[in-house]
Amino acid sequence: MKSEWIKNRETGIKKLNRNLECDVLIVGAGMSGLLCAYQLQDMFEHIVIIESDEIASGASGRNTGKITSQHGLNYQEILKIHGEEKTRLYYQENDKAILEIKGIIEKYDIDCEYSEKEAVVGCKSVYMTKKIADEIKAYDTCSIPYEIVRENEIEGIRYGAKFLKQASFDPYQFCIQLASRLICEIYERTPMMHIHDHVVKTKDHTIRFQHCILATQVMPFQFKFFYTMTAPKQSYLAALKPSDKKNLMILSEDEITKTKNDMKNFMLIGGYDHALSDDSNIKWQSFKRDLVLEYPNHRLLSTWSSQDYQVTDYLPIVDRCDDFIVITGFNKWGNTNAYVASLTVKDILKDEMTKRRELFSLKRKSLVFSKNFITENYQVLKSLIESKMHDSKLMIPDNHQAVSFQLDRHPYGIYRQDDKLYIVDTLCPHLGCTLKFNEHDKCWDCPCHGSRFSLTGEIIKGPASVGLHHSECLISELKLDK
Template identity: 25%
Template sequence: MSDDESAGDGTAPTPTESVWIDTTPETSYDPLSADRRVDVAVVGGGITGLTAAAELADAGEEVAVVESGHVVEGVTGRTTAKVTAQHGLIYDRLRSTVGDGLARQYAEANQRAIEHIAETVERREIECDFGRTPAYTYTDSPDRRDAIAAEVDAATALGLPASFVEDTPLPFDVEAAIRVDDQARFHPREYLLALAASIDEAGSHVFERTKALEIERGRLNRVVTDRGTVAAETVVVATHFPILDRRLFFARLYPERSYVLAVRASDVPTEGLYYKPGEPMRSLRTHVAGQEDLVLVGGEAHKTGHGDAPERYERLERYARKRFDVEEIPYRWSTQDYSTPDRIPFVGRAGPTSDGILVGTGFGGWGMTNGTAAGRLLADMALGRPNPYRTVYDPTRFSFSAVRTALKENAHVAKEFVTGWTDGLRADAATPAPGEARVVRHDGRPVGQYRDEGGELHTVSAVCTHMDCIVDWNDAEKTWDCPCHGSRFDPDGSVLDGPAVEDLPRRSPRD
């Protein structure tokens, strides 16, 4: 019987925020209230932006962090928070595609990121459940033993403390695994809220509820927001997907959504971070929650704008109930990640003539270490300091394998664009029932309609404001999702995730 065929109670848990957001206070930094001039402007309040800003503030720079919502409530607030340099079966592949030199840089950058987090926790005395633990990438298929063995060989050749094992602390058998020692886990919001507080206390600024709209280049670059402008010699764009796209990132970044359950069980493993590549991918880790432990069960990744999200949660629940003695599932949440063609993030100058505008993006689901490494690299670039990992993350890098991947992904985007406009629109004008949504044509124009459980009808343009693809309804998250480049909007059209910057225009039911 496969994981997804195992019996559960058939009921997905009630939607909640992530365990990280639910167990920490909401921040209340003021929005920007007047134009500002600072040394460095940082757009985005996740792990990359706050790491960069904290480094810069420590170096004596005046920094302004601009966040459209609240800090650490975006992708970083919905992570599984694995602090590890072992990113699935990556190093054997990197050695063959980018060579040993760059593969070693990637391993070192991520391993060094773990040590930076550990040092920061100790130096700032941050209470964030930081602890050392091994990381495992495992398989339950005999056909993948050789792939695990090859990854062990690659990881050890690149300097990681890796070994081949056949037993793990999981309460079920595995066929084989790579074990990497001295990795870590933590509570990401507790860690990053402490960094945000240190930035504010150092005489720099954290501006929440301030939406960056564009960046104007000049002698002083200007971040134009809905509440004024922030002028700075250097702008760091750390918005998950860059709001400034001079390197055509939209054609080189591929969005995926994935899902997480926090499970209360009697047999939670005492240690370890776990990842099973392949189909279906699975992610597991223990989280200490007060006097008890939870196991975070993740997976069910799919391209944004595709797939039945409620069904994905149900599959995860069935898997969790098969693998663990589940007592309760108090949390569920989803997240979105962008990957690059070669699985290495883009960190560096935003364009060939953009010396003062820097960007970090494309962490591929491994943002705790990659985001930390990126934040430190961006800070070093802003300060004019050398950094040994600048080459491996350089957005201008080129490889034939990455080009092939980009061509394949962009062919998919083209197909989605055409299909959305030709096949995805209903001609009828009937409005949806409570709890339902649909995309219809009104006077030839695509319109998205959602009727909430209270009976109110929410009507918006169904044309994504990024590149005119037709959005689709995500029933689990109650959002409009773009299947082309991953933009997401709330029921009333407000942007939740880029690359879109502009909201979906609202429509009346008669438009």
């Protein structure tokens, strides 16, 4: 489902209709791709951006709208793995990004509901106070400024920390209006099918490039090693009316992570973070239930899901890989990290070895020599094995529901829409995991690496590069018990 930011909006940008040659090709028209074009437009004459869907239709147009250097409980993890100097650098780069994004908004007069706010991270349960205390200790160690939040100061927070001079905005409007002001060519509904030897192939055309930037979260099929370093995470969000009109962005890190951000016309509620290997449908049902219980006097405008990649060592990856530059792994904090990534790409293309470039290098040892690397890959292997163990018989699901079954030891899925059945092969064409049905988004998700497919098998999101085999039939054509 489309987010409240994107709902009922169309850009009207056309898809690619010819072969091209360019200085810089950017794959992905979200925050990071557009900001890369912004940074590079004075360095290169011909920049092209292609997007498989529409501008900011992915994580950029589906996030919480926070522009903040307060990144949940990540600083204590970054400090453990990378040490004080790199943790402080990560904070400084993301904190500067807040002002830089504000500068872009003022420079281009972008109307995106920009507002300065305070960002709070905390908990309401006694059980989580130690984790919050550890995060605050990391702030102290790395000289990160904050204010303590104590019980009864902020509703729903027993203990926490507050970052001052943070901000929020409408990320979709920021991207759309920035795109219209850039000196480059942009093509929507133009997915990359293959990349090799400085040529990207789309469905019908080719683009030859001097430099290529993949700002898509995912890697081409041939770079399977990338998925040993990252894991897809999903969360749910909802827009409610009325807004509380409070100048706060709140992140509650309890047993269930919950986020809140008050915008001008609605209140954004979200969280329920989980790995795709978890049961997404149970998380979705819990989210729906809690919305009703916690906000009984609010009107629900829309709900949606968002997906991002968590890197095993908690830092994004921005580096050259083969004949392209990869940007990924924002760990759910993409708005400021996107700006930092665009500066890092500029460092790479200017061949400048900066501390920022070293921080986000693909060659850093912590990507594979860490406890999280082993844990995440064990979970992927476990999900792969578990996905092969289910055995079920063919049956017709209830209306607007799906079931999975096996035929000759091969997995399939059926979705019912009235008297019509949509049948797909649920073996993920990426690396062979068995797909799970996502009840909220009505699609088939890969629990291992995050590929997503529509009811009729088309790719919604990679890393898979081809769709699913599918067929359709009427219930009346089947001689089965209904």
